[in-house]
Amino acid sequence: MAAPGPGEYFSVGSHVSCLTCLGQRLQGEVVAFDYQSKMLTLKCDPSSRKPNLHDVILINLAYVSEVDIINDRTETPPLASLNVSKLANRARSEKEDKLSQAYAISAGVSVEGQHLFQTIHKTIKDCKWQEKNIMVMDDVVISPPYQADNCKGKEGSALSHVRKIVIISVAFCEELKEL
Numbered sequence: 009m010a011a012p013g014p015g016e017y018f019s020v021g022s023h024v025s026c027l028t029c030l031g032q033r034l035q036g037e038v039v040a041f042d043y044q045s046k047m048l049t050l051k052c053d054p055s056s057r058k059p060n061l062h063d064v065i066l067i068n069l070a071y072v073s074e075v076d077i078i079n080d081r082t083e084t085p086p087l088a089s090l091n092v093s094k095l096a097n098r099a100r101s102e103k104e105d106k107l108s109q110a111y112a113i114s115a116g117v118s119v120e121g122q123h124l125f126q127t128i129h130k131t132i133k134d135c136k137w138q139e140k141n142i143m144v145m146d147d148v149v150i151s152p153p154y155q156a157d158n159c160k161g162k163e164g165s166a167l168s169h170v171r172k173i174v175i176i177s178v179a180f181c182e183e184l185k186e187l
Contacts, residue, residue, distance in 0.1 A: 023080035027074040127177045
Protein backbone atom coordinates (compact mmCIF):
# COMPACT_ATOMS: atom_id res chain seq x y z
CA MET A 9 0.00 0.00 0.00
CA ALA A 10 1.37 3.43 -0.88
CA ALA A 11 1.87 6.38 1.43
CA PRO A 12 -1.15 8.61 2.04
CA GLY A 13 -1.67 11.27 -0.57
CA PRO A 14 -2.50 14.95 0.02
CA GLY A 15 -5.23 15.41 2.61
CA GLU A 16 -4.77 11.90 3.99
CA TYR A 17 -3.08 10.91 7.20
CA PHE A 18 -1.74 8.02 9.24
CA SER A 19 -4.25 6.73 11.78
CA VAL A 20 -3.05 6.38 15.35
CA GLY A 21 -2.64 2.67 16.05
CA SER A 22 -1.78 1.75 12.46
CA HIS A 23 1.43 -0.18 11.81
CA VAL A 24 3.77 1.24 9.17
CA SER A 25 7.17 0.56 7.68
CA CYS A 26 9.40 3.42 6.44
CA LEU A 27 12.57 3.40 4.37
CA THR A 28 14.70 6.46 5.12
CA CYS A 29 16.86 8.19 2.54
CA LEU A 30 19.84 6.62 4.37
CA GLY A 31 18.49 3.12 3.65
CA GLN A 32 17.36 2.42 7.22
CA ARG A 33 14.10 0.47 7.59
CA LEU A 34 11.93 1.64 10.52
CA GLN A 35 8.78 -0.17 11.51
CA GLY A 36 6.28 0.43 14.29
CA GLU A 37 2.91 1.60 15.53
CA VAL A 38 1.78 5.15 14.76
CA VAL A 39 1.55 7.15 17.98
CA ALA A 40 1.10 10.57 16.37
CA PHE A 41 1.17 12.22 12.97
CA ASP A 42 1.29 15.93 12.10
CA TYR A 43 0.33 16.49 8.49
CA GLN A 44 1.58 20.10 8.24
CA SER A 45 5.12 19.34 9.42
CA LYS A 46 5.07 15.80 7.95
CA MET A 47 6.29 14.38 11.26
CA LEU A 48 5.42 10.82 12.16
CA THR A 49 5.92 9.33 15.64
CA LEU A 50 6.33 5.56 15.86
CA LYS A 51 6.41 3.21 18.85
CA CYS A 52 8.90 0.48 17.95
CA ASP A 53 10.24 -2.66 19.54
CA PRO A 54 12.87 -1.78 22.15
CA SER A 55 16.48 -1.73 21.06
CA SER A 56 17.36 -2.73 24.66
CA ARG A 57 15.27 -5.93 24.34
CA LYS A 58 13.74 -5.21 27.76
CA PRO A 59 10.10 -6.28 28.14
CA ASN A 60 7.40 -3.62 28.54
CA LEU A 61 9.67 -0.93 27.06
CA HIS A 62 9.48 0.62 23.59
CA ASP A 63 11.57 2.98 21.51
CA VAL A 64 9.75 6.10 20.31
CA ILE A 65 11.05 7.48 17.03
CA LEU A 66 10.23 10.83 15.43
CA ILE A 67 10.44 10.62 11.64
CA ASN A 68 10.55 13.58 9.28
CA LEU A 69 8.77 12.21 6.22
CA ALA A 70 10.70 14.64 4.01
CA TYR A 71 13.64 12.25 4.50
CA VAL A 72 11.70 9.05 3.83
CA SER A 73 11.74 7.47 0.38
CA GLU A 74 9.08 4.84 0.98
CA VAL A 75 6.21 4.28 3.44
CA ASP A 76 4.16 1.10 3.57
CA ILE A 77 1.08 0.70 5.73
CA ILE A 78 1.24 -2.79 7.18
CA ASN A 79 -1.98 -2.66 9.18
CA ASP A 80 -4.32 0.34 8.91
CA ARG A 81 -6.38 1.12 11.96
CA THR A 82 -9.66 2.50 10.68
CA GLU A 83 -11.48 3.04 13.97
CA THR A 84 -10.43 5.90 16.22
CA PRO A 85 -8.70 4.73 19.38
CA PRO A 86 -10.56 5.62 22.56
CA LEU A 87 -9.43 8.84 24.17
CA ALA A 88 -8.62 8.82 27.84
CA SER A 89 -11.34 10.50 29.83
CA LEU A 90 -10.30 13.60 31.72
CA ASN A 91 -11.20 14.15 35.34
CA VAL A 92 -12.06 17.85 35.02
CA SER A 93 -12.56 18.24 38.76
CA LYS A 94 -9.11 16.81 39.48
CA LEU A 95 -7.55 19.06 36.82
CA ALA A 96 -9.29 22.14 38.27
CA ASN A 97 -8.06 21.29 41.77
CA ARG A 98 -4.54 20.79 40.48
CA ALA A 99 -4.62 24.13 38.63
CA ARG A 100 -5.95 25.89 41.75
CA SER A 101 -3.25 24.28 43.90
CA GLU A 102 -0.49 25.26 41.44
CA LYS A 103 -1.82 28.82 41.34
CA GLU A 104 -1.80 29.01 45.14
CA ASP A 105 1.79 27.71 45.21
CA LYS A 106 2.93 30.34 42.70
CA LEU A 107 1.14 33.12 44.57
CA SER A 108 2.80 31.95 47.79
CA GLN A 109 6.22 32.10 46.13
CA ALA A 110 5.47 35.55 44.76
CA TYR A 111 4.35 36.71 48.21
CA ALA A 112 7.61 35.50 49.78
CA ILE A 113 9.69 37.34 47.20
CA SER A 114 7.68 40.55 47.54
CA ALA A 115 7.85 40.35 51.36
CA GLY A 116 11.65 40.29 51.21
CA VAL A 117 12.06 36.74 52.52
CA SER A 118 15.64 35.48 52.22
CA VAL A 119 16.54 32.84 49.63
CA GLU A 120 17.16 30.40 52.51
CA GLY A 121 13.66 31.08 53.85
CA GLN A 122 12.12 30.50 50.42
CA HIS A 123 14.10 27.28 50.00
CA LEU A 124 13.04 26.06 53.45
CA PHE A 125 9.38 26.82 52.70
CA GLN A 126 9.54 24.86 49.43
CA THR A 127 11.30 21.96 51.16
CA ILE A 128 8.67 21.75 53.89
CA HIS A 129 5.80 22.23 51.42
CA LYS A 130 6.91 19.18 49.42
CA THR A 131 5.97 16.88 52.32
CA ILE A 132 3.58 19.00 54.37
CA LYS A 133 1.02 20.78 52.20
CA ASP A 134 -0.44 22.66 55.18
CA CYS A 135 2.31 25.26 55.05
CA LYS A 136 1.84 29.00 54.50
CA TRP A 137 3.47 32.39 54.93
CA GLN A 138 2.51 34.65 57.81
CA GLU A 139 4.42 37.83 56.93
CA LYS A 140 8.05 36.60 56.99
CA ASN A 141 7.26 33.61 59.21
CA ILE A 142 6.52 30.11 57.96
CA MET A 143 3.41 28.58 59.54
CA VAL A 144 3.28 24.77 59.41
CA MET A 145 0.00 22.97 60.22
CA ASP A 146 -1.06 25.97 62.32
CA ASP A 147 1.10 24.41 65.06
CA VAL A 148 4.67 25.42 64.25
CA VAL A 149 6.02 28.88 63.40
CA ILE A 150 9.49 29.31 61.91
CA SER A 151 10.81 32.85 62.03
CA PRO A 152 13.88 34.38 60.38
CA PRO A 153 16.71 33.43 60.12
CA TYR A 154 14.97 30.05 59.69
CA GLN A 155 17.16 27.88 61.90
CA ALA A 156 16.06 24.96 64.12
CA ASP A 157 16.18 27.30 67.15
CA ASN A 158 13.63 29.56 65.40
CA CYS A 159 10.97 26.82 65.37
CA LYS A 160 8.29 27.59 67.95
CA GLY A 161 5.18 25.66 68.85
CA LYS A 162 3.66 23.15 71.20
CA GLU A 163 6.20 20.45 72.03
CA GLY A 164 5.37 17.22 70.26
CA SER A 165 5.86 15.22 67.11
CA ALA A 166 4.91 18.07 64.74
CA LEU A 167 7.51 20.45 66.19
CA SER A 168 10.12 17.69 66.30
CA HIS A 169 9.45 16.71 62.68
CA VAL A 170 9.60 20.30 61.41
CA ARG A 171 12.88 20.89 63.32
CA LYS A 172 14.41 17.85 61.60
CA ILE A 173 13.37 19.21 58.19
CA VAL A 174 14.87 22.62 59.08
CA ILE A 175 18.17 21.06 60.21
CA ILE A 176 18.48 19.05 56.98
CA SER A 177 17.47 22.00 54.80
CA VAL A 178 19.93 24.38 56.51
CA ALA A 179 22.74 21.82 56.16
CA PHE A 180 21.92 21.43 52.47
CA CYS A 181 21.98 25.21 51.93
CA GLU A 182 25.34 25.42 53.70
CA GLU A 183 26.75 22.71 51.44
CA LEU A 184 25.55 24.59 48.38
CA LYS A 185 27.25 27.79 49.58
CA GLU A 186 30.55 25.92 49.89
CA LEU A 187 30.43 24.76 46.28
